[in-house]
Amino acid sequence: DLADLSTHSVHFFPGSFDTADQLDAFRSFVRDEAPETDLEIISEDEKGIRCIVYTWKPREVLVRSGLRRLGFDLFPFHGHKGKPSELHNDAQKQKNIYLKELSAVESKNRESLAVLNDLEILHDYCQIQLDRLQVMSGLPSTEYTFWLEGWVPAYLTDSIEQGLKSKFVVATAKRPPAADESYPIMMNNNRFVRSYEVIVEMFSPPSTREIDPSPLLAPFFFFFFGMMLSDVGYGIMMSSLCAFLLYKVKVSGEMARMARMLFMSGLASAFWGIIFGGFFGDMLSVLSSDRIVFPSLWFNPMDDPTKLMIWSMIFGVLHIFAGMGAKAYMLIQYGQVKDAVLDIFPWYILLSGLGLMIGGIGGQTGLYMVLLAVSVLVLFGGRTAKNPVLRVLKGIMSLYGITGYFSDILSYTRILALVLATSVIAMVVNLLGFLLGPTPVGIMVFIFVAIFGHVLNLALSALSAYVHTSRLHFVEFFSKFYEGGGRMWQPLRLKTKYIDIGREDAP
Numbered sequence: 001d002l003a004d005l006s007t008h009s010v011h012f013f014p015g016s017f018d019t020a021d022q023l024d025a026f027r028s029f030v031r032d033e034a035p036e037t038d039l040e041i042i043s044e045d046e047k048g049i050r051c052i053v054y055t056w057k058p059r060e061v062l063v064r065s066g067l068r069r070l071g072f073d074l075f076p077f078h079g080h081k082g083k084p085s086e087l088h089n090d091a092q093k094q095k096n097i098y099l100k101e102l103s104a105v106e107s108k109n110r111e112s113l114a115v116l117n118d119l120e121i122l123h124d125y126c127q128i129q130l131d132r133l134q135v136m137s138g139l140p141s142t143e144y145t146f147w148l149e150g151w152v153p154a155y156l157t158d159s160i161e162q163g164l165k166s167k168f169v170v171a172t173a174k175r176p177p178a179a180d181e182s183y184p185i186m187m188n189n190n191r192f193v194r195s196y197e198v199i200v201e202m203f204s205p206p207s208t209r210e211i212d213p214s215p216l217l218a219p220f221f222f223f224f225f226g227m228m229l230s231d232v233g234y235g236i237m238m239s240s241l242c243a244f245l246l247y248k249v250k251v252s253g254e255m256a257r258m259a260r261m262l263f264m265s266g267l268a269s270a271f272w273g274i275i276f277g278g279f280f281g282d283m284l285s286v287l288s289s290d291r292i293v294f295p296s297l298w299f300n301p302m303d304d305p306t307k308l309m310i311w312s313m314i315f316g317v318l319h320i321f322a323g324m325g326a327k328a329y330m331l332i333q334y335g336q337v338k339d340a341v342l343d344i345f346p347w348y349i350l351l352s353g354l355g356l357m358i359g360g361i362g363g364q365t366g367l368y369m370v371l372l373a374v375s376v377l378v379l380f381g382g383r384t385a386k387n388p389v390l391r392v393l394k395g396i397m398s399l400y401g402i403t404g405y406f407s408d409i410l411s412y413t414r415i416l417a418l419v420l421a422t423s424v425i426a427m428v429v430n431l432l433g434f435l436l437g438p439t440p441v442g443i444m445v446f447i448f449v450a451i452f453g454h455v456l457n458l459a460l461s462a463l464s465a466y467v468h469t470s471r472l473h474f475v476e477f478f479s480k481f482y483e484g485g486g487r488m489w490q491p492l493r494l495k496t497k498y499i500d501i502g503r504e505d506a507p
Contacts, residue, residue, distance in 0.1 A: 001081065001082060001083055002014075002075070002077050002078065002079065002080045002081070002082065002083070002084065002087070003079060003080060003081040003082070005078075005079060006057065009056060009057055010054050010055065010056065010057065011054065011055055011056075011057050011060040011063075012052055012053070012054050013052065013053040013054070013055075013063070013064070013067060013072070013074065013078075014051075014052045014053075014074070014075040014078060015050075015051070015053070015067070015072050015073050015074040015075050015078070016048040016049055016050045016051065016072070016073050016075075017048060017049045017051070017070075017071065017072060017073075018048050018049075018071060018073075019048075019049075020049065022070050022071050022072070023049055023051075025070050026039075026053075026066065026067065026070050026072070027039075029066045029070070030055075030063065030066070033062060033066065034055055034056075034059040034062055034063050034066075036055060036056035036059055037053065037054070037055035037056070037059060037063055038053075038054060038055075039051045039052060039053040039054070040052050040054075048073075053067065053072075120497075120498035120499060121498070121499055123497065123498060124496040124497060124498055124499045127495065127496065127497065128494055128495070128496070131492075131495060135492060151177075151183050151184050151489060152491075153186050153188075153489065154176075157174050161174070177208070181208075182207075182208060182486075182487075183208060184486070184487050184488060184489035184490070185205060185206060185207075185208060185212075185486050185487070185488065185489060186488070186489040187200075187212050187214055189212070189214050189215060189218075192218060192264070193214050193215050193218040194214075194260075195218070195257075195260040195261045195263075195264045196214055196217055196218040196221050196222075196261055196264075197214050197257075198254070198257040198258060198261055199217060199221060199261065199470060199473065200212075200213055200214050200217060201488065202470070203473075203474050203478065203484055204483075204484025204485055204486070205484060205485075205486040205487060205488050206482070206484060206486050207483065207484065207485045207486040208486060209334075210330065210481075210482060210483065210484070210486070211326060211329070211330060211333075213326070213478065213481075213482050216322055216323075216326055217473055217477070220319055220322070220473070220477070221265070221469055221470075221473065222264060222265065222268045223268065223315070224315075224319075224415065224469045224472060225265040225268055225269070225465050225466065225469045226265065226267075226268025226269045226270075226271055226272040227268075227272050227312075227315075227415055227419065228415055228418040228419060228422070228461075228464070228465035228468065228469060229265075229268075229269035229272070229273075229418075229422060229461055229462060229465045230269060230272035230273050230275070230276045230278055230301075230419055230422065230423075231269060231270075231273040231278040231279065231280065231281070231422060231423075231426065231461075232269075232270045232273030232274060232278060232279045232294075233273070233278075233279050233280035233283070233454070234266075234269055234273070234280070234422070234454070234457075234458045234461065234462070235266045235267060235268070235269030235270030235271070235272075235273055236266070236270055237266075237454075237455075237458055238262055238263075238265070238266035238269065238458065238462060239262075239263050239266030239267055239270070240266075242259040242260070242262045242263035242266060243263060245259045246259050246260065246263065252500075262462070262466075265465075265466075269465075274296075274297055275296065275297050275298045276296050276298065276299070276300060276301055276419070277293075277294050277295055277296025277297075277300050278294065278296075278422075278423060278426070279294040280426055280430070280450070280454055281423055281425075281426025281427045281429065281430050282294075282426070282427050282430060283426075283430050283450070286430040286431065286434050287434070287438075287446075301416070301419050301420060301423065302420070302423055302424075305416060305420060308415070308416050308419060309413055309416045312412045312413055312415040312416050313409050313410070313412050313413065315412065315415075316408070316409050316411070316412025316472075316476070317351065317355065317409055319412070319472070319476070319477055320351075320405070320408055320409065320476060320477070320480060321348065321351075322477075323476075323477045323478070323479075323480030323481050323482075324344050324347060324348065324480050324481070325344075326480070326481040326482070327340075327344055327480055327481035328340040328344040328345070330481060331343075331344070342376065342380040342381075342383070343381075346372075346373040346376040346377050347373070347377075347401075347405070349369050349370075349372060349373040349376075350369070350370055350373035350374065350377070350402070351405060352366075352369060353365075353366040353367070353368070353369030353370040353372075353373060354366065354370060356369065357370065374399065377395055377398050377399055378392060378395040378396055378398075378399070379392070379395055380395065381394060381395035381396075381397075381398030381399075382394020382395045382397070382398065383395075408475075408476040408479075411471075411472065411475070411476055412472065412476075414468050414472075418461070418464055418465060418468060421461070421464070422457065422461040425453075425457045425460075425461070426454065426457055428453075429449060429450060429453030429454055429457060430450070432449055432453070433445060433446035433447075433448075433449030433450045433453065434446050
């Protein structure tokens, strides 16, 4: 009986050691600490050593501690009432009972399938009623009236007011938000820009004192994502998959928004694939033994990575300049023209001048631009200080910002890394797939390796392009003008899980 753990003088520990080393360590331990202890090995195999340890009762606590420290596993039914054969029979009976219950539940589930649609409709109806009651529970009201206050977009106020008065007895009033009042925002962009609003919301919606960064983000995200992936085949595959999800599967919600964004990004990838000459890497060259080469409209990054690195940083400078321009625009909008002229414009001149000097363009023009910008920053960078010496010191300290700009510009070299990584992996897949040459078996092997390898490369490269393009915007771009912290306008609506509620025009 497993409940019998001891006699008058002896305590038993049935269990197992995982390895012989653990067993030897235990024997060494009891030889020194509890010599009134012994064990009997019941069975031994690659899964472990099953044994019974028995010791003099006064040594029970000491031996138990040693067993625990050395990884001894007590028998799972240690201390249970009954012999092992009896426990096994009881477990078998319980198992049969559970199997019968499971069969009954499965039978009921099959019967429920006949009314599944009704249950889904009932669920969504109850959810709608719950949402309605939760909103109403917070409304101040009397026996016959209630008061509802909320935010609506300005261009919708007249239509909402007319719609309410045409169906209900209501009194309405409207007012613009106060200057210090925080209200929800709603982005209003064209279809192209709307595809990239999900990226902005992932960072944080704009506050009421900021511009919507989506119109600025959309073309740059399209540009950089496509440049990082830059393969015609991969771009077509990604856009085709997203189109299937949108128009065939008809995904909705956040999945639909991501699919629209990736659909546009796939088109950008195909565009840059034409620019750089990439079609599933060098697949055409491998299959035709270099007789057919997919042409590049500009240059092949594999042949001239230095050129790509330089252009990546040039594009990065333009990206950063756009962010600085957005900041200047916001300052001017709020009447802070002096701040825009003295804090933003000098950096345009300084960075442009440094670029001319590094590129050896324009002779001494770059040097003069740098000197002019540095002078303005030193003289006016600390203009808030009243002490002239402190003002100059603060101006000099403001020049330290050049290190941040250099760091941001260098971050755009990650474009080079991702372009080369995507291309090299694609080339390796093609090379491995065509090892057996243009034989029947070789073609079959190539098809298998190409499908698996290119799908995997697309998934990894697209994920990397998405992550790093987002990072360039969140860190390097948004840091120049955007903080976020707003909240989206979320009107009351019918929220359902299973049923799509549409609206049909009256005949």
